Amino acid sequence: MATRVNEGHAPVCDTISRMTDKKSDIKALADLMVIGIMFVAGIAIGLGIGHFVDRWFGTGPWGTLVFILMGIAAGFINLFRTISKT
Template sequence: MFFGKRDPSERPLLDLMGDIGSIGMQLVVSTFVGLGMGYYLDKWLGTKPWMLIIFLILGIAAGFKNVYEQAMRMMKANEAPHEHKDNE
């Protein structure tokens, strides 16, 4: 059942689920990277809490930028098959 050939109609659903999962991960990871960088810079420079706040905001902004870019790629990929059918 799980190891046999998959129905080709299942592929778009699996691709969509993978894209949605990667979007969520990108947002979470970039936020935590910004948080971690800010935390350790504050400890190193003694600027508590300013670097933490700045890098947290930068991490969140980077996460939203990644989400936006991934959404645009998904929209373009979704439009491409429809445009091909219209040209036939």
């Protein structure tokens, strides 16, 4: 089946309806404000785990390296999910 174009100007209508609905507006704002904290928290947790893994198992610098990278990736995934939801 051929895909049809999404006619009309949905985003404009959405913005207007969202503006009239103050509750959902505040909720969306709260969701977006968490993004910054979530992103940094992901990296910090990754760094913490990596640091302790290296200390306990003597795997330095691999634990820190892999876990920070995983923390950054988790931060991005969280960010992406929050934006998609909001």
